[in-house]
Amino acid sequence: MGKTELREVSTGNCRVLLESVPLGRLAFVHDGLPVIRPVNFTVAEDAIYLRAGRNSWADRISGQPVTFEVDGYDRADRTGWSVIVTGIATLATDIETVAGQLGNDLRSWAPPPRDRLLRIAIGRIDGRLIAHPGESGTTE
């Protein structure tokens, strides 16, 4: 396979990569322990939106700092990229308005009910990719 190298991804390309996949992983702290949940999401302006069930983890993390990760990889080539967003999660109270603006992209693959809408304000976005020298990486 040859050597690989690690590169930073520009903020603009982080946004492109973030919007290129339908599934991400949300991490938060609960009772001092790290929790991860895979979730469908939509990006709109400076926030990530995702649906969750009532009485779920979504109710517990409103107001809390969270981390959101997306990635892609080529198993045969042993290369890949990842984008990590950190920000504050808040439960949206005007679900119908936001859902109407965002459209069908907001639907979760999981079965209903998904009557919570969580908004993660994008505070910081960072990306890295592993590529072979001289090659552009998975999507850049």
Place this chain on the structure above:
Amino acid sequence: MGKTELREVSTGNCRVLLESVPLGRLAFVHDGLPVIRPVNFTVAEDAIYLRAGRNSWADRISGQPVTFEVDGYDRADRTGWSVIVTGIATLATDIETVAGQLGNDLRSWAPPPRDRLLRIAIGRIDGRLIAHPGESGTTE
């Protein structure tokens, strides 16, 4: 696409799914904040092994509870699965011995040096899948 349903995955199938992918996401708590790192890994008996660089997060989380996630999905079908492992991370001190036993699978895609070996004892393993009713799900 039709309706989907959410199902629990048996422990045995969680193991099969966990070993079916080359990349997972490690979550841990640092200064009270949730952190995620995508990592290559190997499963051996009751532990997950992964490589990390010196002076990296790996040095900080030894002895700490961590969560490790793997998943797979079918974008067109809007289905997928995830497996989540929780356990305690420890830095292996006998890297050469463990690496010798585990073989080349232990190599990270990231460039060297990756001279830390982290062992996550599998304390708990849970899996869920989203599938269409009557269908078996992505890999079961």
